Amino acid sequence: MSNLIAYQFKNSNIRIELKNNEPLFCLADVADALNIKNHRDLASKQLNPKGVEKIYTLTNGGKQELTFIDEANLYRVIFRSNKKEAVDFQNWVFEQVLPSIRKTGSYSLTLTTEQQYQIKEAVHANAAKTHRRFFAVYKSLYAKFNVPRYQDILAKDFDDAMLFLEASDKQPALPNLNQNGRWLVIVKNNTVTHVENINGYNCINADVFKKLRMQTKQQAEYLLELAKRMRVIDGECSNSRLDAPIEELHSKFII
Incomplete structure (x- = not known):
């Protein structure tokens, strides 16, 4: 996980990389904020090489190797500039950024x-x-x-x-389908959300299943009516129950 902190000082984007909870400042960003030209020469000639690190950093153009400097070298860069921005930048770093990092391990500013x-x-x-x-x-x-x-x-x-x-814009990986069998694939919003092997299961059209369920219920009621009529033999049911055809009593029966 990256320990890069990005924020803005006025119109300049400043990046800080935390290493062992110690801040390393992106030299190019600091030079831009202080209007210093040729920051590469500055790093090679005027800064302590022990406080200079090359770090691969995610940028708009992908990962690039950028130069970061420690706090001591930051002082050297600031003191080199005689512009008004240097005083404002120095006060901001020393009074806000560094105390916050020392206290929380990060500078809790939101996105630029x-x-x-x-x-x-x-x-x-x-x-x-x-x-x-x-x-x-x-x-x-x-x-x-x-x-x-x-x-x-x-x-x-x-x-x-x-x-x-x-x-999160990538579909979940599909399981190995290179085997015989029947598979249930569920797609939601054009994205595969579920895949399951359904060998051993029966599949039926939903409308057909509803009709089958209704007919099964009707047949059960028909058998129940027959059972009631059989009770006529034992005198537990009126003979008049036999006068009407069963389909007239239950017109929806499927005979």
Whole structure:
């Protein structure tokens, strides 16, 4: 599971990877926030290599190797910038982000605007593949992350949310059908939801079964009426019961 935390500082997207509960900051994001050019040269020439790590990170273009720096190197990058943004960024990191990470092990901010857009696109893709309504896909997402709306998903859960939407648009794997027999396959909303071997079971059309059940009931009532008429012999039933044909007493009987 990824320990990546993503959030925004003003108009810049900042990613932090937690390693042993210690934050590593994406150098490219920090450089963008502080308007620093050539961050690659910065990493190779001015930062402590012990605090620089290459980490494969999920991006819009797939997994890419990005450079992350530790807290000490973050100070070096901030102090290198003389722009006003550096002071604002420094105060924000030191007064909000780092204390929150030290206390909870994560920075509990919700999704960025870009991440919200990606969630919506993933929901639409899921609905198109599964032929489910958008509402149903959103409902399953809310239940998974225990939120009332997708905007409230925590930034640290973004990767898991995307994986959940990608995984849930796939049909369940079918069992091995390469064997003789009869199979019951249930399809709901164009998705196979159940497969079962029904060898040894009899199948009958539902309408035919209803007619058969009705006729069986009628035959049972017919036999019951015959049994009552037989009681005439023992004097337990009036002879007048025999005067009317049985089909007139029970017009629905099937004789």
